[in-house]
């Protein structure tokens with residue numbers, strides 16, 4: 001099969017031919033029909049992820065068709081249209097037994113722990129617990145775009161933040177993760193305040209449902225601004241960027257007993273940010289993370305999409321070929337392109 005392979009970190013990946021994968025007993029092979037390009041792929045490529053062993057095939061936000069099925073697989077057959085969460089579970093550890101496959105003790109992450117979806121085919125383990133059936137009405141490109149940013153935001157807003165109608169939700173950072181969170185929080189009836197440093201992103205945030213925006217490059221006190229707009233602070237606040245400043249602001253702009261959810265990744269020198277812990281204690285704040293979403297929780301999100309309440313296709317940017325993904329991947333840190341870039345030509 002054709003695949004994008006890198007032999008060493010930060011060296012240009014190559015489009016090359018490698019052997020086709022075969023399924024293990026509990027796994028399947030999926031023909032990749034669409035795969036998103038993500039900043040996490042860039043982090044992996046430059047060597048920030050100790051799970052990656054070389055040579056490596058990146059790619060973790062994908063959808064496709066099952067083309068081979070292991071002997072023990074019960075739920076899936078050749079021809080099924082599917083997607084897979086970017087963290088897949090082992091099915092045997094205490095976290096998986098409690099239904100929290102997104103924090104499995106023995107995680108399987110295509111594109112990180114194993115070869116990923118920048119290829120014609122990808123092999124997935126424990127298919128019965130990790131695959132998600134796609135409704136006929138959902139196209140492959142949109143399905144691939146759910147893969148990591150959208151599902152992580154869904155879990156952050158709905159399952160971790162437990163956001164309810166009428167609450168104030170602050171979203172710091174209006175890239176792919178932030179815009180997804182704004183759309184989701186708006187859909188469940190929350191009042192969303194979007195914070196970013198770019199006016200065009202804030203305008204997009206308004207179109208997706210934000211009722212107020214704060215431009216952090218012009219507003220001298222972001223925390224005060226959010227407290228004012230929400231008349232006392234946000235009930236739920238997200239750092240959708242992953243930066244010490246947005247993390248600090250997100251915790252500080254909460255009202256008493258509010259919840260901060262860290263969604264943006266904190267890597268390298270950003271991994272131990274300052275936390276206003278005295279406020280966390282005095283105001284009984286909660287600090288939570290969101291690490292993808294387990295396959296069995298996709299149903300709720302897909303139902304909202306089918307009902308027209310969520311439209312992740314609005315966040316898709318351009319579609320490219322597998323070969324073009326090399327250039328996009330290598331330049332992922334340079335600027336954030338508007339919308340998710342999806343490979344649709346293999």
Ligand SMILES: [Zn+2]
Pocket residue numbers: 038039040041060061086147148149
């Ligand atoms: Zn991703």
Ligand SMILES: [Zn+2]
Pocket residue numbers: 089090091092093094095096097101104105106107
């Ligand atoms: Zn597990």
